Amino acid sequence: MNNKINFLVNEKKDKLIKFTQELISIPSPPGKEDDVRKLIKGEMEHIGFDDITIDAIGNLYGSLGNGSQIIAFDSHMDTVDVGNPENWKHEPFNGKIENEIIYGRGASDQKGGLATTLYALKILTEIGIPDNLQIIFVGSVREEEHEGLNWQHLIEVERIKPDKVILTEPSNLQIAIGQKGRVDLKITTNGISAHGANPDQGINAIYNLLPIIEDIRKLQKNLHIDPLLGKAQISVTAIESSSPNINATPDKAIIYVDRRLVSNESDITAIEQLKNLESFKTIQTRIFIPEYTVQLNSRKKFTFKSYYPSWIMDQKHPFVQQAMGVYREQFQEEPKLKYWPFSTNGAATKGIFNIPTIGFGPGKEEHAHTPEDQVAINQLIKATEFYIRLIRSFTHS
Ligand SMILES: [Zn+2]
Structure with missing residues (x-):
C-alpha cells in the first residue's frame, strides 16, 4: 500500500x-x-x-x-x-x-x-x-x-x-x-479636562497612564517562562486619548496591550495580574477585552472576544x-x-x-x-x- x-x-x-x-x-x-x-x-x-x-x-x-x-x-x-x-x-x-x-x-x-x-x-x-x-x-x-x-x-x-x-x-x-495564546486588552482611565492655560485645574488622563505603562514595562521582565511554550510576553501597542480640543487637558486615555499567554495563563489570570500591580491599585482604570463583530448579512452579526487561548x-x-x-x-x-x-x-x-x-x-x-x-x-x-x-x-x- x-x-x-x-x-x-x-x-x-x-x-x-x-x-x-x-x-x-x-x-x-x-x-x-x-x-x-x-x-x-x-x-x-x-x-x-x-x-x-x-x-x-x-x-x-x-x-x-x-x-x-x-x-x-x-x-x-x-x-x-x-x-x-x-x-x-x-x-x-x-x-x-x-x-x-x-x-x-x-x-x-x-x-x-x-x-x-x-x-x-x-x-x-x-x-x-x-x-x-x-x-x-x-x-x-x-x-x-x-x-x-x-x-x-x-x-x-x-x-x-x-x-x-x-x-x-x-x-x-x-x-x-x-x-502560545494571546489576549488583547484595552485599558482606559478618565481625567477631568481643563483649559490648557490652567492645566492644574484638571486631571490629565494621559499622565494617569504613565505609571501604568511603566509597571507594564517592568512586568514584561518578570513574566513566566514556560518550559514548552517559551516566555510569556506583554507590550503596550497603542495609545489613544480624547479631550475637548488640543488646547485642553485630556479627559480620557486608552492603551492597548498585547499579552502572549503560556500554559496555565488565561484572559482572567492576565487581567488579575495587572490589577495586582501597584499603579492599578492607586489609579482608577477599566480593563476590557475588545470584542469584534463580523457582519454576516443585513441582519445577522457574529460577535466574539479577542481572546485566543494557548x-x-x-x-x-x-x-x-x-x-x-x-x-x-x-x-x-x-x-x-x-x-x-x-x-x-x-x-x-x-x-x-x-x-x-x-x-x-x-x-x-x-x-x-x-x-x-x-x-x-x-x-x-x-x-x-x-x-x-x-x-x-x-x-x-
Ligand atoms: Zn497561517
Whole structure:
C-alpha cells in the first residue's frame, strides 16, 4: 500500500504544483477570500465531496465518507498582505518556480498546505477512506486577522463537531502539538479636562497612564517562562486619548496591550495580574477585552472576544502517538515534536473546545508573512503522503 501511495502522489505531482500556483496567484486577504474559495470549491466538486457548504462567515467545507469518527482538516484560505512590493524578489502573485521551490504570498502560510490536503483527500477517494471515518475539509476564513473565530462559528453555529483536527499550517514537516495564546486588552482611565492655560485645574488622563505603562514595562521582565511554550510576553501597542480640543487637558486615555499567554495563563489570570500591580491599585482604570463583530448579512452579526487561548497536546495522547508512528514509518526517523511560535485555529479547536488537535504542514515558519514566502515542492509531496498515511492509519483503530 505504501508503494502505491507513493506512486499515486508522484503521478499527481504536476497537477498539485499547478494547483498550488493557482492558489498563490489569487490574492486572498482576510475577509476577501471569495475568488480563492471559488477555485477551492471547484476542486472539491471535482474530488466528489458531499454537502459542500459556504457558511455565513465564508468558511467553505464538505465531507467524504460516512463513518462515525469525524476527522477535520483545517486549511485557512486567507493570507497576510504583501507589504512593500519592492521587497519582493519574486512577484508575490505569480507562483514562480525556481530550483524546485514555489515562491509567492501564501506559499508557506498556507496555500501549500491547503493544496496538499486536497490532493491527499483526492488520492484517498481512489484508494479508499477507512469505513470508520468521516473526513471534513475546512477552508477557513479570516485566520490571519482573528484565528479561531472561523472555528467558533463552525462549532457553535454550523454544529460541526470533529473528534480530531489536523491543522495544515507550515511546520517544516514536523508534528506541532501546541502554541502560545494571546489576549488583547484595552485599558482606559478618565481625567477631568481643563483649559490648557490652567492645566492644574484638571486631571490629565494621559499622565494617569504613565505609571501604568511603566509597571507594564517592568512586568514584561518578570513574566513566566514556560518550559514548552517559551516566555510569556506583554507590550503596550497603542495609545489613544480624547479631550475637548488640543488646547485642553485630556479627559480620557486608552492603551492597548498585547499579552502572549503560556500554559496555565488565561484572559482572567492576565487581567488579575495587572490589577495586582501597584499603579492599578492607586489609579482608577477599566480593563476590557475588545470584542469584534463580523457582519454576516443585513441582519445577522457574529460577535466574539479577542481572546485566543494557548494549547498543548500531551505527547502521550493517542492521537499524537498515532501521528508519531506514521511519521516514523514514512520518514524512517524519530519525529521532533514542536510548539508553534505563532497562533493558529488550534486556539479554538483545542484551546476553547478541547478537541484533540495536531499540526503538520509543508513550508517553513520563518518564511511565513515575509517577502521570501516559499514552499519546496519536495515538502508538498511529503506532506501529501503524510496526510494519506495518517488517515489510512485509522483503518484498524
Ligand atoms: Zn497561517
